[in-house]
Each structure stands twice: as structure tokens, then as C-alpha cells.
Amino acid sequence: MTGRELLALTAVGKTYGSVRALQDVSLTLREGEISCVLGDNGAGKSTLIKIIAGLHQHDEGSYTIAGEEVRLGSPRQALDRGIATVYQDLAVVPLMPVWRNFFLGSERGRFRLDTAAMRATTREALLRMGIDLHDVDQPIGTLSGGQRQCVAIARAVHFGAKVLILDEPTAALGVKQSGVVLKYVTAARDAGLGVVLITHNPHHAYLVGDHFTLLKRGRMAGSHPRAEIGLEQLTTEMAGGSDLAELSHELARTDPKERPPQ
Template sequence: MTTPHTLGKDAPQPGTPLVALTGVAKSYGNVRALRGVSLEVHAGQITCVLGDNGAGKSTLIKIIAGLHPHDAGTYAVDGEEVRHSSPRQALDRGIATVYQDLAVVPLMPVWRNFFLGSEPTKGRGPLRRLDVAAMRATTREALARMGIDLRDVDQPIGTLSGGERQCVAIARAVHFGAKVLVLDEPTAALGVKQSGMVLKYVAAARDAGLGVVLITHNPHHAYLVGDRFVLLKRGTMSGSHLKEAITLDALTREMAGGSELDELTHELSRTPAVTEPADGADPETRA
């Protein structure tokens, strides 16, 4: 059975990023989805990637997750340059990705989804079968270690809230030995309370020693937990900051467009007011 994640003697030297992208570019035919993007992911830290729709966040996720190879630049894991050709290769190197549309089977219980694709068995030959008791117990223990308190691991995962499902996915990645956890907009479709729950467990994954990549379009959520911020705009980097070097207001302003926002505000303020015709004037003959 796979053991929970621990940082042992094989962990990278202090200061060495778990994942480092330098000048990465990706094109699909004549469309340049990314160009010149760099970021670092360190153990025990959260790197937030911010940008609006079409900024290139999805393409960046696919490169880190091994779904699509990069066209230019370098991609290094633990200081070693790599070129993933499948998500399995990235997963084997400890990079787990939790997508916004969680890959779960709604009618299956929580413990079954927790081990989906990695089920332990007992017995041999024709008597070989799933070790259901071990999966139930391990799921309870893994969730409890992350501080996640579910009523019953036998309940269908489809009955959980969106925030609870995200938390189960995070706990699963930690349990199965991920060193880097990539989260695709985990709070995008959640309310305030559930978003807070998910961010709590994102921080718990960081505190367990993982390097976390949090993809989001919400600077307020990013600033609550982030240590590093990379801003994307139309496939290029528009900024890269450490938390101590930027305020929330500055981060929000930079993501919103900065000077472009000022220009829009100026244009809107100059819009002439619509005036009503003077008393007794004919609306058809007003100037």
C-alpha cells in the first residue's frame, strides 16, 4: 500500500525548487498560448498563478501536469531538467494535479473514490479481491491527518459539497506521496464559507511540506495563502512577486490592468450626462 507523503533523505537540497520553469513557451499551430513564462515552486510554499480567462493558466497547468510538452524554455524537477510526455510521468515524479472538474464517480463512496485507480487487494489467484476494510480505515486516517472531518466515508462522494470534494482530493494527493500539488481554480465555483474551507486545507498541504501551485483569478484568495505570485496576461508574464514585496491592493491593481483600469475610469468619468428637455420644449426639436 502506498504510504503517506513524508520529506525524507531524497528531498531536494534547501533552496532548490521542487519545480522550476524558465522561459517556457507553448504554441498550438499559429496560436501562441504561452511565451517566456517562468516560475518556481518550493517545498512548504504556495506559488499562486493569477490571470483572467484566456491568460494562459490552463496551458501552464497542462505543461506542469505532463499533459502537453513545452515547446521552448526549460522545465526542471528537483534541479533536473525534464520533458514529460504524459501525466503518469509527472505523477511518478511526485506532481499531482487536481482539476476544477474533479475526476470522481459521484455514486461511489468516498473511500472508493479516494483509492480510485490505486486499489489495494488481498488474497491470491481466484480469491484475490479488494481490501475494502483497509481502504475504509486508510481513508478515515488520511482525512483525519489533514483535519478533515466527514460524517461517513461510506457516503457517496456526490453528496458532499464542492468544498468537501476539493478537500478530499487534496488529502488524497498528500497521502499518495505528492511533492508538488497543482490546484486548478479550487474555489472558483464555491461560496465564501466553502472557499475558506478549501484554502485552509491548501495551507495544510503546504504545512505538510508540499510545494503548491494555486491557479486562481481571485487575488484575495491568493494573498491569504500565497508566498509567491505570478501574473499572466494573454500568455505572457505581467508580473512576478514575493508576498513581502507586494500588498494586496497592488496585486489586485496589477491583475486588474493597472494603467488600463485608470484609462477606463477616466473615459467613464468623461461620459456626458443625458439631460432632459426644458419645460415646454418640444422633444423633437431639442438640440
């Protein structure tokens, strides 16, 4: 099996006002493991990672990091415990050079004023992940969405993250770029990190995942180690009980004459 336990959620729940966004969700992440969380819009995926990342707090169940129960008060506290999160929109400053972006929020210690060293470090860290960027002075906004995800992954690895959380890293990408991002996800795993990969896409999940958790309307609808589930079953579980079948039935049935006037 894989390495030591990095984090564990047990029967976690979260309510926003009157919305029960999560209920009774459990998940364990180990070193060198990619754990995929799948689910439709509103299933609770982002809520789950916001709890792990320290952005929100759970109000039921327990959350432990390396065996110690925690209730994180901020993303900084998560980061200090080695949990790095890459959000889908990445919140980058488009005109900022790649190397500055790489050090954003980490401009402490010996690199603080040494911009030449920061450039060199960025170049080397990207190369170690197999990203050959000729010019680290180019604005981050000139990179493709996939390249930006890759830079964010390389940065988390470089700054010593133990856990990498990715919220839909391939959602806005084409096939080829998705493949590149998934390659760096596996590179992070090979570096010993635990990765939580959030996705809508069972194909992407199955290419890299060691474990699959399905969320439906805030509840766990399935939790399978790779050995116990095939791509076909995963896809069926994702689609099963979704409103898609119902919707297609409804759309097919609607007679144009019966549609309300525009």
C-alpha cells in the same frame, strides 16, 4: 527561506496551431511554498499547469523537476515524480463512495482487495487533514464542491505527492467554503508540499501565497515574492491593463437609443 527546489520553469513557451498560449514564462517552486498564478480568462494559466502536469508539452524553454530537465509525456509520468494535479471539475464519479474515489487510480499493492482497510485509511487520511467525514461510504456526489476539493487535496498528500497543483479550487465556491479549501491548501504546505495555486482572485491568493506570478495574454506581467507586494498592489496589477476599465467606460457611454435593436 523555504525548502529545496521542487520544480522550475525557465522561459517556457507553448503554441497551439497559430495561438501563442504561453511565452517566456518562468516559475520556481520550493518545498513548503505556495506559489500563486493569477490571470484573466485566456491568460494561459491552464496551459501552464497542463505543462507542469504532463498533459501538454512545452515547445520553448526548459522544465526541471528536482534539478533534472524533463519533457513529460503523460500525467502518469508527472504523478510518478510526485506531481499531483486537482482539476477544477475534478472528474469524479458522483455515485462512487468517498473511499473508492480516494483510492481511484491508486488501487495497487496491499490495499487492493482489502476494502475495510481502504475505508479506514480514507477516514484516517481525511482526519489527519482535519476533515471529519462521518461516513466514507456516502457517494462523493453528496459532498459539497469545497468538501470534494478537500478530499482531493487530502488524497494527494496521502499518496505522497511533493507538488500539488490546484486549478481554480475556489472559483465555484462561496466565502465560507473557499476559506475551508484554503485552510487545507495551507495544511498541504505545512506537510512540506509545494503548491501551485491558480486563481482569478487576488484576495484568495494573498491569504495563503508566498509568491505571485501574474499572467497576461500568455506573458508574465509580474512575479513577486510576498515580501515585495501588498494585497492592494496585487489587486491593482490584476485589474491594471485589463479590459474592465475600458468596458465600463464603453457601457456607460452607450446611449440606449444607439444600441442595436434586439
